Amino acid sequence: MKSMRKLNKAGMILSMVIGMIIAACMSPAAGPEVVESDEAAAPAMQEVQSTLSIVQERGKLVCIGNAQLPGFGFLDSEGNFSGFDVDYCRAIAAAIFGDANALEVRPATAKERFTILSSGEGDVIIRNTTWTMSRDTDLGMNFGPTTFYDGQGLMVRKESGVATLQDLQGASVCVVTGTTTELNLADQFAAAGVDYEAVVFEDFDQSFNAYDEGRCDAVTTDKSSLVSRQTTLTVPGDHVIINVTLSKEPLGPAVRHGDDQWFDIVNWVVYSTMLAEEHGITSQNVDSYMDSNDPNIRKLLGLEGDFCAKIGLSNAGCFVDVIKQLGNYAEIYDRNLGPDTVFDLPRGLNSLYTDGGILYAPPIR
């Protein structure tokens, strides 16, 4: 009889615990909730409900991001998301809500990110995503303006004197297997007619450690990543990233096909940071521009033309909120990747067109 009582107790405990967990975890604020509507009209209503209205009802933006890429997305020691990509998530939240923290970052792996966006569990992908034709078409994505022009690079030891691909004749190269990196490496070396030996690894940490231990003459991956890892080498100063780019990697935000208003919002938030840099407006001095006479600045800051309304935002100073809370492109770049960080990544292509780069935002008018 005793064990039966025990089992009864166990069953009771169990059912109560299950109930508690379900009650605890049903999260009212996590998903795109739909307004109550007449049953007959419901499907049609949902069909046309725009991403913007879903986001506004939810009260926060859900940004599909990365929590494992140095400089672009990670948790700081206080548990807050930060990084270059995360700052652009915050910029969109600032434009919509006037509050950069009205944001939930949904970490995703490279493989799941597009499915999560398609299923509606996220509103935008900003996760070092390369803009390619098949993603743009087959996968049903729309890519916003490129926020970071990356490219595959090669790191070698300084003492080797390697400066071009031809110098790497017969060299061994550490590379991660199963990536576009590996394919680009093969393509570019074949095109240059250079023989090499690929030393393949399952992940980049292994690949990089092997290079550090001298098991290969060179190591290859995206340049931004090479720069960030250089600081972790035994003697960082002994290595150099050669001035060769093996591939084009334009990284930027992506949204679902079929919601042009939402696409416009993402586009113009990114452009506004570039335009602010162009006009010399920073998070510090933005208030001093509020009485500017320059029509370009007045339009950017919402003082004339009401351009925020054109992308569906009622807040006339939507770009002012972005600039105040996140800063212009240069501030976002410097904060995460610039000279004051361990990366000290040169702007290169990511300079304004006026400074020799290719950042060229269309005018607001």
Next chain:
Amino acid sequence: MTTVAGTPSDRSVLPITERYTVLGWVRRNLFSDLFNSLLTLVALAFIVFIARLLLRWAFFTAEWGVIPANFNLIMRGQYPATEAWRLWLVIHLLGGVVGITWRLISGQFSGAARILIAIPFVLMLIPFFSMGTRLNLLIAAAAAGAGFYIAGHMPIQRRGRAAAYLLLAYLVVMLILLRGIGAEEGPMPPVQPILWGGLLLSLLLAFFGITLSFPLGVLLALGRQSKLPAIRVISVIYIEFIRGVPLISLLFMGQVMLQLFLPDGFPLVDRVLRALVAITLFSAAYTAENVRGGLQSISRGQYEAAQALGLSTYQSTMHIILPQALRAVIPVLVGQFISLFKDTTLVALVGIFDLLGIARTILANPDWLGTQQEVYAIIAVLFWIFSYSMSYASRRIEQRLGVGER
């Protein structure tokens, strides 16, 4: 059946164990002949070599700064710092509950109790802990002592039942404290489970995964043995389907695909709960097969004796069959629960910050690039501590129940 294990008459049949002095033991086991001595020396040299490498790394090469700097992240993930007092309260209460239940069930302050009460004091020695942390640990230890003392002076009749109710009440209070209650501006604002992270989340996932999958697994095992075809077929299909797919695919289904199948506007279930459901469903299938092994080890005589006594199927299952079957498979079940604890790290691959997920994001912090070895070493130590505690606890339970002694 002669059940009473551990009576003097039983002991007398056990083989006589000889006792040696330390030196005698060494001579007999390590240096009994030339070959054995040689083997001992080689093994010793190897162990010293490895230990030297490890110690040199741990004390000279490794940069441990990453651990104190991210300690809160490792322990509680993104749980807001302003609400951390709730986690401490959970730990204080745990101390009290452990003290009380120990008195109720064991009744005495034995060796294992000393180990338990020593844990907070050992933790207080960790150099980088703040005074507040040490004070909190002291409170937990004091609560345990107070609980032990008070429970000893209470006229409690049904001690086992009282302990069970207390544990149940503790779980409820714990979940309320963790989850929060009331308005955003209230004294205990809600904290979404997705913000629970680090060790906290790993332990919660493992605990609820185990406690929820165990009864489900037992039901499935009984279902598979059932004489009713519908129940048997459903159980078999469930078990074989779940065992046929890897856990990671269930997790991906829950995280990524679920939303595609649910009707539009269906309120989203928290992602942590989805992961917990996947882990529970997965583990239940394996528990079921382990329990079935136990059920099949029960001889027909037991069933027939139960029938002869006029017990119903339910009664004989509950009182005769299951108690014996479960007792027989304790080691297997604990092995499976330990593996479930370690399997919870797979949630890191679907963007949930358990212990492993937190480790990976710490490694992406530009301030701590290149500290993989240090971070993963600490994570491994944490996992070892909890896995070993589980297997130690199971060995003690086996000893108490006398499993393997007859």
